Amino acid sequence: MTAHPAPTATPGRGASSRPVPFLKGHGTQNDFVIFPDPENARVLSASVVASVCDRRAGIGADGVLHVVRSAAHPEARDMASEAEWFMDYRNGDGSIAEMCGNGVRVFARYLQYAGHITEGDVAVATRGGVKTVHVDKEGLITVGMGKAELPTGEVTVSVDDRTWPATNVNMGNPHAVAFVDDLAHAGPLYDPPPFAPASAYPQGVNVEFVVDRGPRHVAMRVHERGSGETRSCGTGACAVAVATARRDGLDPALTGAPVTYDIDLPGGRLTITERPDGEIEMIGPAAIVAEGTIDADWFAAIETVNP
Secondary structure, eight states, X not given: OOOBOOOOOOTTSSOOSSOEEEEEEEETTEEEEEEEOTTOOOOOOHHHHHHHHOTTTSOOOSEEEEEEEGGGSTTTGGGTTTOSEEEEEEETTSOBOSOOHHHHHHHHHHHHHTTSOOSEEEEEEETTEEEEEEEOTTSXXXXXXXXXXXXXXXXXXXXXXXXXXXXXXXXXXXXXXXXXXXXXXGXXXXXXXXXXXXXXXXXXXXXXXXEEEETTEEEEEEEETTTEEESOOHHHHHHHHHHHHXXXXXXXXXXXXXXXXXXXXXXXXXXXXXXXXXXXXXXXXXXXXXXXXXXXXXXXHHHHHOO
């Protein structure tokens, strides 16, 4: 996830005297509050998003999916000819994110739930570009995640007195992938694991800790920048698959054969395939679990107190 500041709310805009509709969904237990807002009528400040995502005082979530028509959002208008819908994703702390792999699957599931799409392919605009998403009849969702970049330079991550070399992978957002002997060595992951050099990730980084489970099968934990440890991370799973393949001496661009890894996360399993052309596909579930409204007075209060 990224950590850019969210836009400041315009006074008087976004507040409502009516209950605020929302849905709740998750992809491998990476959970999101969904705000349908086709015309981009509601401004979501960072502090409002953080209040909504608070698991004790709000609804609770790892992030927010703001569902907007691409033509109605200034960051997505240039993509409107390719994708009708824009995923305006926010981390749990309210910061803006370029992309969220689990989020885009839940976003597509919402579009299906709301009757905007049926089974098949749909293009979704994100700050990381337009993503092609396939919704199948069995409920699994395949996302074209684009290509990974592997910046050069040595990177390390640390927890307590342990330090590991990490593979630098960019999936539209930055990741540091460290292979460890035991996932428990990552500690509680309440705070971002320190990394070096600081210049490698000037805006912070998502950190994945990985152990082997079998042939082309690994397990991981992740600290997501702006959200803390989460039960799953789609872009992180893609970064882990690429880093593991390179560690194993596999590069589809050189062999001409696709490489597939099963990635176990605390919230479930994702299957990641890297093709010879460098394109990466992620397959996993997504579910809508609740639909309701937020009390109008409560929402107006957090908009007023946290502009």
